Amino acid sequence: MTNTDLSPTPSTTPSAPAPPAAHPETYDASTRTALEHIDRHAVRVVADHRPERTRTGYAQDWKCWTRFCTESGVPLLALTPGTLTAYVEWLWTQPGWKAGTHLAPSTIDRRLSGTVVSAREEHGVKPEPGVARLARARLSQLVKQMEKDGEQRGRGPAAPLLVDHLTAISAACPENLMGIRDRALVLMHFAVAAREHELAATRVRDYTATPAGIQADLRVSKIRPRTVPVPYGSRPSICPVRAWTAWKEAAGLDSDPDSPAWRRLHSRWHTVMSGGLQPESVGDVITRAGVRAGIDIRFTGHSPRRGLATSSRLKGHDQIAIARQGGWAPHSKVLAGYLEVVDQWEDNALIGVL
Structure with missing residues (x-):
């Protein structure tokens, strides 16, 4: 019996060359239709998985654009550098958040972004690259003129809620269900540097x-979900861990871990209700807590978030650590602006000079 070599024999026949890759401009109609369908599906999937708050904002932006088109006679899907520039000038004249005010530049910029995104993702428009560049240049001109004239628009940046404010707020909270809830909410809001909607969406199990301490799981976020470690505080009166535990026990939240963590209270009896606080209600709690404590600053739902960034910087923490706690991008311009307010005094070129 002879041994037989069973290893594959190399083919001596040269393989056929691969067909040349077709360029997109040579695709036939059926291929283009199939690719457009794939693109629309991908856009739809991404849009559907955005946070509800973001989707609502884009819907409002498109509604505003629709009103502009109706009033000006611009075709609804005519997004061009010229029409968007006219849109900015129209927005500049629109009333703001209360009587006698006008829209803030940041609101106008957001309306512009939301309109372009909605046109592209919801209505199949394919704006040219940089279609809003001219409109933003016009907005910049209007802002410079506004500053030159001394005009103020919008509410301005939120006042930071600092540690001394937390101490006063905690002391002023009454020892009833509302006071226990408000103390816990303000302290946790500060500790995780939450956005209002992030806190409103949390459940007891989070x-x-x-x-x-506590691991706070912020599952619903405008930017990205994050888990935030909240250690015990050195001062029991403003410790977010102790405050959360007190609220959970007082409200009997352990019975349903899937229920909202921050619950509404009955307007008359102040008993715990099944529904959770809305994002706007979270901000209202912060505002009322400052008023109750007699603090001469109007805090908003963004104040604890800015306050954490400011207070952490004052203790020497770097931007990366602060960004991680609050869910900012590592090199966020907004966060850098908050920190610059601290750094201008802590890292001043005149220190040690005069």
């Missing part, structure tokens, strides 16, 4: 007790 606050996990650990030997070192």
Whole structure:
């Protein structure tokens, strides 16, 4: 019996060359239709998975654009550098958040972005690259003129809610269900540097007790979900871990871990209701807490978030650590602006000179 070599024999026949790759401009009609369908599906999937708050904002932006088109006679899907520039000038004249005011530049910029995104993703428009560049240049001109004239628009940046404010707010909270809830909400809001909607969306199970404190799982976020470690505070009166535990026990939240963490209270009896607080209601709690404490600053739902960034910087923490706690991008321009307010005094070129 002879041994037989069973290893594959190399083919001596040269393989056929691969067909040349077709360029997109040579695709036939059926291929283009199939690719357009794939693109529309991808856009739809991404849009559908955006946070509800973002989708609502884009819908409002498109509604505003629709009103502009109706009043000016611009075709609804005619997004061009010229029409968007006219849109900015129209927005500049629109009333603001209360009587006698006008829209803030940041609101106009957001309306512009939301309109372009909605046109592209909801209505199949394919704006040219940089279609809003001219409109933003016009907005910049209007802002410079506004500053030159001394005009103020919008509410301005939120006042930071600092540690001394937390102490006063905590002391002023009454020892009833409302006071216990408000103390816990303000302290947790500060500790995780939350956005209002992030806090409103949390459930009881999203606050996990650990030997070192609490892991707060912020599952719903405008930017990205994050888990935030909240250690025990050195001062029991403003410790977010102790305050959360007190609220959970007083409200009997352990019975349903899937229920909202921050619950509404009955307007008359102040008993715990099944529904959770809306994002706007979270901001209202912050505002009322400052008023109750007699603080001569109007805090908003953004104040604890800015306050954490400011207070953390004052203790020497770097931007990356602060960004991680609050869910900012590592090199966020907004966060850098908050920190610059602190750094202008802590890292001043005149220190040690005069």
